[in-house]
Amino acid sequence: MLLHSTLDTPAGSFTVVVTKTGAVRAAGFTTDVAELLKLVHPVLLEPARPGDPGDVGPAVRAYLEGDLTAIDAIEVEQHTAGAFMSHAWRVMRGIKPGAPVTYTGFAELSGRPAAVRAAAAACARNPVALFTPCHRVLRTDGSLGGYRWGLHVKEWLLQHESAA
Template identity: 65%
Template sequence: MTTIDTTTLDTPAGPLSVLVGPDGAIRAAGFTAAPESLLPLVHPSLRGTLRPYAGLGPVTAAVNAYLDGELTAIDEVPVTQHSDGVFLTHAWTVLRDVKPGDPITYTRYAALAGRPAAVRAAAAACARNAAALFVPCHRVLRTDGTLGGYRYGLEVKRWLLGHERRLTAS
């Protein structure tokens, strides 16, 4: 069975647990102190046995750089997510192109993903995203500009958006 390395990093938004496959790609990430709670979010074909690991090298460095103000540092970290549907996988790829400090609406996200009428499908892609922060679903807002939902709570989403806004405004 595949071994998935995991670590939990302290961030101002709360603990960030990260699961990394043997290829160095993120399998899951989320603002929780319980990395095992992320495993059900991972596609069954990508699951494995979790192994606590103190530091995940480039992944830890990218998160620390992001927190220190280099917002694009997380863009270089590879992510592997699978879905049984083609749209979700494509939508997650598109989401990685949404720039920090410039959130978009679910309507805009659906259009960028090539299905402008599929606003609910775009929202579902955010809801089913296993790699929070690295696939920045926190950068998608409701059409009226309000936060909408976020698996890890609106306070975390608010902090992430504020962090990015502060750094891109200067």
């Protein structure tokens, strides 16, 4: 059984879907749990009900209050059939707050400099926003690019991280 909880943030409602042990399987700036569950890989999908997200809630609140590394220790469970995507998500977790990279830079960090489109796909298919910080990846020209939860959210997150 998965648990879901929604937190109010300055960027909007943020919902997490976690395991009973507190690993995040889906997260995003929405209240639509069904939408989030669609992001969970079928091998990790279980029924979900409202519940306490454990350490996740306090970590997100600490992040919002300026401790930008508070979310780094939160475990995530992401799954994909592709080895590159799984690797890219692990690499993405290492992108530091206040130090965004371009899709080209992210492809290089992931060990496949020519795989810029694959790097962008890893961002687009990321089911655990914030914890796997796809918002820290920008277009090659430095512009925001896309973000599943809206460019206003991506912009707020990047400003929050650069201000701290």
